[in-house]
Amino acid sequence: MPRKKITNKQIIDIFREIALHLRAEDVAFKPRAYEVAAEGIAGLSDELTDLYKECGTKCIDDIPGVGKDLSAKIEELLTTGKLDYYDQLKKKYPFDMLDISRIQDVGPKTVFKLYRVLKVKTVADVERAAKQNKIAAIPGMGKKSQDKILRGIEYLKGDAGRRIIHDVLPFARGLVDKLKEIPSTIHIDIAGSLRRRKETIGDIDLIATTSKPKELVRVFKALREVDQVLEEGPNKLMVRYVNGLQGDLLVLHPDEYGATLVHFTGSREHNILLRERAKRKHMKLSEHGLFKGKARITSRTEEQVYKHLGLQFIPPEIRVGADEVEVADKKKIPTLIPYDSLKGDLQVQTDWSDGTGSIEEMVHAAREHGLSYMAVTDHTKGLTIAHGLDEKRLRQQGREIDRLNKKLRGFTVLKSTECDVLKDGRLDLSDSTLKTLDIVSISVHSNTSMSKVDMTERIIRALKHPLVNILFHPTGRVVARRDAYELNMSRVIRACREYHVALEVNGSARLDLHEAHIRQSIEEGVNLVINSDAHDPSHFQNLEYGIAQARRGWATAADILNTKPLKGFLAALKK
DNA sequence: GCCGTTTTCGGCCCGACTGTTTTCAGTCG
CATH class of the missing domain: 1.10.150.110 (DNA polymerase beta, N-terminal domain-like)
Incomplete structure (x- = not known):
């Protein structure tokens, strides 16, 4: 047995x-x-x-x-x-x-x-x-x-616990904006796991410097979003917000802002590594600053803190307490993909299947997010619950996209699909139909409880298909809601390299890939794309979370194909 | 129990806040 x-x-x-x-x-x-x-x-x-x-x-x-x-x-x-x-x-x-x-x-x-x-x-x-x-x-x-x-x-x-970042970051930004309005505020920033852009957030930590600490605390406590003060010290306040989350507000002196920000950004394990390193160098690091004996070493910025410790700057997203300090010691931390660097989005659903917006409405929203191309990827017929498209309707959609592209200036709509991978690894659309598309993207939506070996074989068989370009949300997980299906990701990643298929970093609540798989894919030389998986014009904001996820996986702009302009992107995707 | 720009033995992060305390233990990040 x-x-x-x-x-x-x-x-x-x-x-x-x-x-x-x-x-x-x-x-x-x-x-x-x-x-x-x-x-x-x-x-x-x-x-x-x-x-x-x-x-x-x-x-x-x-x-x-x-x-x-x-x-x-x-x-x-x-x-x-x-x-x-x-x-x-x-x-x-x-x-x-x-x-x-x-x-x-x-x-x-x-x-x-x-x-x-x-x-x-x-x-x-x-x-x-x-x-x-x-x-x-x-x-x-x-x-x-x-x-x-x-x-x-x-x-x-209660509805406490950890929340997905999508629900928390906008709320926290609202708080920051209100506290910024106080004239005596010098700095006010999001810290903690939210600044590190973790997938789920347990509390909202804010740090501030001000010429009038009492005023800041008074205004903060009176904010509509603040439900209850749980703890209050001379420079630290702990509250419960109206959304059920907790959080700290730290008010400190501006001269040590860098050290304070490092301390309150964490992670706890990252801080331990930094403090151990400081100690070895006969220094002491805390939220109050960096010290050599009794002498204070300037730490107005985080960059200064890392520099004094002999380290390259480490971006918040990778401060997890793993190997990042070691790599920074060797000055080998890559330049992570900037937040404004995406030129296109390769997964967008419209009202042709289960989206809420027309193709044109989605184009409008994509442009507002600074994009210059977008692939329409409605579901296919196997996914009846999402009104998936059959061959006939997909060709019909293609003709509409042609008409639209003739009208558009400085923006291109790509004909694509989120083609269902059937139970046996075959695709839900005929090859002759797939050939009419600019990009073929595939994903698994059904029979997700099969064995690890079978699921891995199923996906690899689909990856082998000569027309396939991108594998969407490769592991099927949805943060805090649905676990990934059983899958040998190392084999999938190697297959993507072999058959030249890009892996998606999905910016929706899926946040699929996991950061460890992103890093592994990059090390194996597999191409990545970051997509919003937008089902509504408002969903393009998911791109920011996708970029954050990619940064947590140590991705540079060069690792992400859709940082390239359309022509370069299509060339890189081509088999 | 781990680990090495002081090392294979002897170190191992730092401080704030609360509650139950007369000086500190426990928790958190």
Whole structure:
């Protein structure tokens, strides 16, 4: 009986839970080792089980933060599906540490204390105990702590948690705009994971400098968007916004703005790497500045901070605490694709299938986003739910595009398709129809629960088709809603190189590809495109999120085909 | 438990804020 294969995510969770247990017991240094290893695994583009099959423990040893001991533990998990060390821990403390510590302000120490005194094993147990006033009675806790825990549980149960960046960035920009209007404001910026453009955002962090801190804080607290002040110190404010998210506002002195911005942009792991480096160079880095002994080293800008640490500037999007500091030390950080560099969009749906806008309306919106070409990619007949086009209607659409192009000046509409990849890897349209198009793009929408081997074969068979140019949203995931289907992405990426098919970085809520796959594709020499997947004229703003995603995957403008003008783009796409 | 521009042994990031405390532990980022 084959056992269900253990996933990277499961291994990451086990390591994180072990780290929490070790922290609860005040074990020194080990917890960080487990956390760093978990981060290392999180940055992988392949499933460990596939890596292990391919090259054994050699590939596992290469993971940053994984040494001899943890490598053996990973191997044990991969081969037996279990980890003895972890099972022993769980026997001693039979509760879900990871789950309970998701409650705000409840860390490993508190979880242990609650378990020891009250034998609580779940978040629901904790809530019951709090409501019965049992937590306030524990020595070292009190009524306020108990209320805080209850608030934390409410937050957890509500529509809190992490949100997709698409829902958060516009809201945060609105806040920034309002605070900018105060004349005494010098700087006001988005920091934290939002500035790093992570796929999902847990809180909105803002940092500011001002000649009148009290005024800024007063105005901020009175904003319509601010629901409740949770914490307030001399220069740090923590609030709950009306959209349910939390956030910090930090008000600091302008002389250290660079160091402050670095600190509050994170990530936590990136900061640790920077501070360790500062220490090795007999300096000290914190949000208050960079110091050599007692002497303050100028850090007005982030560039200055990195320079003083002997590093090339590292863009926020790749500050994840992986290898970026090492690469910056060698001055090998590439120039990431600029936010305004796209010339075209290769995935646009119209009212011919499941979009809301006519072709002309979509063209108008695309132009407003600074584009000079756009491919119309309505779904094909296999996707009946989206009113997919059959051969006849697609040819009819082509004639309309011809008419439109004659009218347009300085903009080109390309005839294209989002052709469904059928279950067996064949395409949903005939070759003779595909030949009438400027670009053939394909994607998977059905039968998504097939086995990994079958799905990989299915997609590779489609990639082999001589007319195919682009594979849309290659893994099928939708952020925070739908997992990727089972797929060996390394094989797909290699097939794209072999058959000269470009991979899409989709800027919609899919944000598909994952950044690790983007980076891997670039290393393998596979072409990429960034698309909005617009189904409405307003959706071209997705391009910004697609670019952010590409930047997180270390993409330069040269790696992204649709940074080229139309002619160069078509030439590069051609087989 | 990891790792090396001080190294294969001896280090391992920094500070703010809260709550329950008379000096600090816990959590967060």
